Amino acid sequence: MTSRNRPAAVLALAQGRTNGQAAKAAGVSGRTILRWLDDPEFRHEVADTRTELLRLAVGRLAAASTKAVDALVDALDNERGQARVQAARTLLDACLSLRESLDLEQRLAALETAEGSDR
Helix, strand or coil: CHHHHHHHHHHHHHCCCCHHHHHHHHCCCHHHHHHHHCCHHHHHHHHHHHHHHHHHHHHHHHHHHHHHHHHHHHHHCCCCCHHHHHHHHHHHHHHHHHHHHHHHHHHHHHHHHHHHHHC
16 A cells, blocks of 8 residues: 555655655655765655746746746836835846756756766
8 A cells, every 4th residue: 555655745845845744745754864865866856846836936936037038028117016026036046046056956966866876
């Protein structure tokens, strides 16, 4: 039963949930989560899933960032655009931060892969 619940645990952990929350989401015990976390393959699945979630978020932010840039441009001609400008700045900052996180995640994964092949 527990092996088919692994994907739910992987997703929960990749989303930043605690071990207990992941156990509940997967319908397994906390001890099972800890046992799975001892498995390098399982940890790799969690890392890969987290990277994919970040990629999706970055993609959505990138698509929305064009609207943010449009809001900034529109706000240049609109004296009541302060709230829109703040929202646009926040969105663009988030896009840059997530992009940096994704780059770091990919670099870390590459290092872990290289380290694993050296053994």
